Amino acid sequence: MATENKIALVTGGSRGLGKNMALSLAHKGINVLLTYHSKQDEAQAVVDEIKSLGQRAAALQLNTADVRGFDPFYEQVKTTLHDNFGTDHFDFLINNAGTALYAPIAETTEAQFDEMVNIHLKGVFFLTQKALPLLNDGGRIINISSGLARFSYPGSSAYGSMKGAIEVFTRYLSKELGSRGIAANVVAPGAIETDFGGGRVRDNEQYNRQIASATALGRVGLPDDIGGVVAFLCTEEARWINAQRIEVSGGMLL
Numbered sequence: 001m002a003t004e005n006k007i008a009l010v011t012g013g014s015r016g017l018g019k020n021m022a023l024s025l026a027h028k029g030i031n032v033l034l035t036y037h038s039k040q041d042e043a044q045a046v047v048d049e050i051k052s053l054g055q056r057a058a059a060l061q062l063n064t065a066d067v068r069g070f071d072p073f074y075e076q077v078k079t080t081l082h083d084n085f086g087t088d089h090f091d092f093l094i095n096n097a098g099t100a101l102y103a104p105i106a107e108t109t110e111a112q113f114d115e116m117v118n119i120h121l122k123g124v125f126f127l128t129q130k131a132l133p134l135l136n137d138g139g140r141i142i143n144i145s146s147g148l149a150r151f152s153y154p155g156s157s158a159y160g161s162m163k164g165a166i167e168v169f170t171r172y173l174s175k176e177l178g179s180r181g182i183a184a185n186v187v188a189p190g191a192i193e194t195d196f197g198g199g200r201v202r203d204n205e206q207y208n209r210q211i212a213s214a215t216a217l218g219r220v221g222l223p224d225d226i227g228g229v230v231a232f233l234c235t236e237e238a239r240w241i242n243a244q245r246i247e248v249s250g251g252m253l254l
Helices: 018-025 040-052 067-087 110-133 157-178 196-203 206-212 227-231
Strands: 007-010 030-035 057-061 091-094 135-144 183-188 245-248
Touching: 007 018, 007 067, 007 183, 018 030, 018 040, 018 227, 030 040, 030 067, 057 067, 067 091, 067 110, 091 110, 110 135, 110 157, 110 183, 135 157, 157 183, 196 206
Parallel strands: 007 030, 007 091, 030 057, 091 135, 135 183, 183 245
Antiparallel strands: none
């Protein structure tokens, strides 16, 4: 499966890890349709950068927590695929969009919990479900989990639990979509220096040092450590990787 003329849909592709994934895909010769929640200017900057690499790109607004918006979103996707990419299907779905929550179990509100469910579990489930008619046979689905589904940092119970659920969901996707030749995998980043969670890993020097000391390779992660792994999973070389959880954490808390 050569990547020429292949198209990836990347949610949350305007910033952070999603931006890095989108650019890494473009470097592999893959066209990109990315979504953004509110920062249209940032999304357009990523689109322009992808186009400068010789690939086609477009950006659409999407709130991944609002399942009611998914049907009209995919109508926009169909139009954009036709107008910008000259096709009516795409090949790779990367469920990246998400937000952080740091709250002890004793202090987590029902509203906070529901938000985590909507963004990280319900949203991913139904966005993927509704993508299936537009996803080419032989395509790939890549869900983004977290090291926090394997190891436990106090304050991340709700977020980590949703990511654990996504890892189970991914195995079911692999089983049910195998007849279509669609592989589904999980990429689970460790702690990465981005603006995620208010830039906690990037900007809190003490927290940064703590994570580095708990990581075999002796530093925290950078966006460039993640995007290339996602892009690799969309290549022909990765065709036989399926139903796997690939943690990209530099060997954190081994």
